[in-house]
Amino acid sequence: MSKLYCLGAGAVIALCLPVGATTLEDRIAAAEQRINAIEQQNSEIPVRINGFLTYAIQRTDTIRDALGNDITYGTTGTQWDSRPLSRAGLRLSAKISDKSSAVLQLLGSAEEDYDTSMQWAYLQYDVSPALTWRAGRLVLPLYMHSQYTQAAYAYPWVELPAQVYGTLPVDTIEGLDLTWQFTSGQIRHRLNITWGNAEVPGDGFSGGFQGRDQAGINLNSSLGSWSVRLGYASAQTSLALPDLSALPPPNTGPDLSALSLDSAYGYFASFGTQFDNGRLLVMAEMVRLGIDAPQHWLPTQTAGYITAGYRIGKMMPHLTWAAADSDDDSDCAAAADPAGCQFLLSQNSSRSKSWTIGARYDLISGVALKAEATRFHDFSNSSVTNGVLFSGLPTNGSPMVFRFAVDAVF
Amino acid sequence: MKKSFIMLLLFLPLLAKAELVVVAGSGSEFSSLTESEVRQLFSGQLKTVGGKRVQPLDLPVSSKDRESFYTKLMGRSPEQMRAYWTRLIFTGQGKPPREVSSAQELTTLVNSGDYIGYLQMDAVPDNVKVLYRIQ
Numbered sequence: 001m002s003k004l005y006c007l008g009a010g011a012v013i014a015l016c017l018p019v020g021a022t023t024l025e026d027r028i029a030a031a032e033q034r035i036n037a038i039e040q041q042n043s044e045i046p047v048r049i050n051g052f053l054t055y056a057i058q059r060t061d062t063i064r065d066a067l068g069n070d071i072t073y074g075t076t077g078t079q080w081d082s083r084p085l086s087r088a089g090l091r092l093s094a095k096i097s098d099k100s101s102a103v104l105q106l107l108g109s110a111e112e113d114y115d116t117s118m119q120w121a122y123l124q125y126d127v128s129p130a131l132t133w134r135a136g137r138l139v140l141p142l143y144m145h146s147q148y149t150q151a152a153y154a155y156p157w158v159e160l161p162a163q164v165y166g167t168l169p170v171d172t173i174e175g176l177d178l179t180w181q182f183t184s185g186q187i188r189h190r191l192n193i194t195w196g197n198a199e200v201p202g203d204g205f206s207g208g209f210q211g212r213d214q215a216g217i218n219l220n221s222s223l224g225s226w227s228v229r230l231g232y233a234s235a236q237t238s239l240a241l242p243d244l245s246a247l248p249p250p251n252t253g254p255d256l257s258a259l260s261l262d263s264a265y266g267y268f269a270s271f272g273t274q275f276d277n278g279r280l281l282v283m284a285e286m287v288r289l290g291i292d293a294p295q296h297w298l299p300t301q302t303a304g305y306i307t308a309g310y311r312i313g314k315m316m317p318h319l320t321w322a323a324a325d326s327d328d329d330s331d332c333a334a335a336a337d338p339a340g341c342q343f344l345l346s347q348n349s350s351r352s353k354s355w356t357i358g359a360r361y362d363l364i365s366g367v368a369l370k371a372e373a374t375r376f377h378d379f380s381n382s383s384v385t386n387g388v389l390f391s392g393l394p395t396n397g398s399p400m401v402f403r404f405a406v407d408a409v410f
Numbered sequence: 411m412k413k414s415f416i417m418l419l420l421f422l423p424l425l426a427k428a429e430l431v432v433v434a435g436s437g438s439e440f441s442s443l444t445e446s447e448v449r450q451l452f453s454g455q456l457k458t459v460g461g462k463r464v465q466p467l468d469l470p471v472s473s474k475d476r477e478s479f480y481t482k483l484m485g486r487s488p489e490q491m492r493a494y495w496t497r498l499i500f501t502g503q504g505k506p507p508r509e510v511s512s513a514q515e516l517t518t519l520v521n522s523g524d525y526i527g528y529l530q531m532d533a534v535p536d537n538v539k540v541l542y543r544i545q
Contacts, residue, residue, distance in 0.1 A: 147500055147502070278490060
């Protein structure tokens, strides 16, 4: 019988070389012993790496405003544009002890020249198997798909319904949360409580947006193929607005400083539901954002969508209806600068509806191809007319946006 | 006629699809699992049974048994399970079952810890215990 000489590399891998193994049986026995040695390393992998990558292109048909000027959807015009939707991310989860771990998520988007930013950075501690505590930079859990908005492989669309997922410019907070998982009968629940502060840097026009003492609660309940999500969050919001009257022409404008938000109460309420039995997928979400701004220049916004998809083999065609609307209860006549108030109101009102038809094709496990077309319409109600997702108000028919994507996870 | 009937009987086992079973190590404290427990364990919704930790194992992604297991148990394809796990990973709610390279590795692991896995009924070795049969 030949001997085995093993070089132990820590507790992870032991390399065993059969010395003098002459017969086939000896070699097989040695190889089996080596396999067993490796396989019995039951310790969990200390650092887990998960990643995602999306390459997507989009373009619009010709969209014009009332004066005949070309307008764009975000920054995308009639040329194929890969910058707004292409991105890649890495999630590193490092085990510190049996109950605690550190999680970092790096994100690079084509729009930012793949300059990497830290989207998440938190410590997680399992108080008990049912109760988890996290602290650090967390994703703001406003929507049903909040936690994986960047990992497009997880959902059927190329772009999440823009009217709903564009409601707030904030998607992370620095804070802490507690998640409690429990069951009542057959129904499984996840109750999540969040507290923290959020900040969006200024854009040159206004000072940075701050949401302080952001407190939120959301409950996700599921039974079989059904799940329902309810969420509510509130914050003290601040936004410094400039005095444009002091600027030299042609930049002179209204004095907006009196309309700044100074710890104004803001809330975000959401409802979502999903049915997925493996073949039929139905998802719906509705969100409402209200901020108590001076003279109510920031209208309360309501947005929602409903999606249905049906899986045929590796293909899933889907159809989505989405809408956004604003309730104008402003009192700009009483403002020190009514024109300034009216300007802010028109900039922050939104109203649109859209139909999206698309398909997802699962090329292999971990890679999906997607295509979709969105047709927007109805940009006005009794008090609001605004093409908020566009660079202006589209007036020539119903603007279309076309998208193609390849999404991967690894 | 009689001859062809005998031939049919002879080949019947080849036509029948192999039955899949959920297994644990021979020293496992469990004697059986319910369908609901198996489904929840393999989708990360359940991590303990009767207060005891249970960790699921997956056969390689290329394995036909893996495809058949999830199709029969959950009504989901491997691609759908991948999208499902993507949602859970990035939500921080869990990680997918550890993937083994072979049925042999699966047998070794279930006998060395609190693991469960799935195998074809006719490939179940003596040193593992069957906890659930996929109907």
